Amino acid sequence: MRFDITHSDELEPIDIAPGITARRFPPGPDGATVLQVDFSAGARWPTTDVHELTEIIVVQSGDFHDGTHVHPAGTYIYGHPGSAHHPQSTTGCRLLVILPDGEPQAA
Structure with missing residues (x-):
């Protein structure tokens, strides 16, 4: 069995x-x-x-605010296609974001 291992510190940060x-x-x-x-x-x-495809978020640290609710570290959020939120953080946070179907294609 083979594992591909990457540490986040090895990845180039992207300002979004x-x-x-x-x-x-x-x-x-x-x-x-x-x-x-x-x-x-x-x-x-x-x-x-607004999400065209499924989005999974795991709050790893800090508090994540979706525009309606505050989610502390350890929270798992499953965003169904068509779901919407206004991501923000008053304290700062780190998220693991998984897009199981990949990123939507630009029109």
Whole structure:
């Protein structure tokens, strides 16, 4: 049995919004996208984030606010296709984000 191992520190950070960075793990054979997303304290996604595909979030540290509820570290969030939220964090947080069907294709 073979394991592919990557540490997030080896990945180039991608600035995706002010105070929000992501690190993209190498894709697996199933096509899933896996990201580590860091929010600085007070950072917020610029718009409501509507999901065309399934999104799974695990709050690894800090408090993640979805625009309605605050989710502490250890929270598992399953976003069904068509779900929407306004990601932000007052304290800062780290998320593991899994897009099992990969990223939506640009129109």
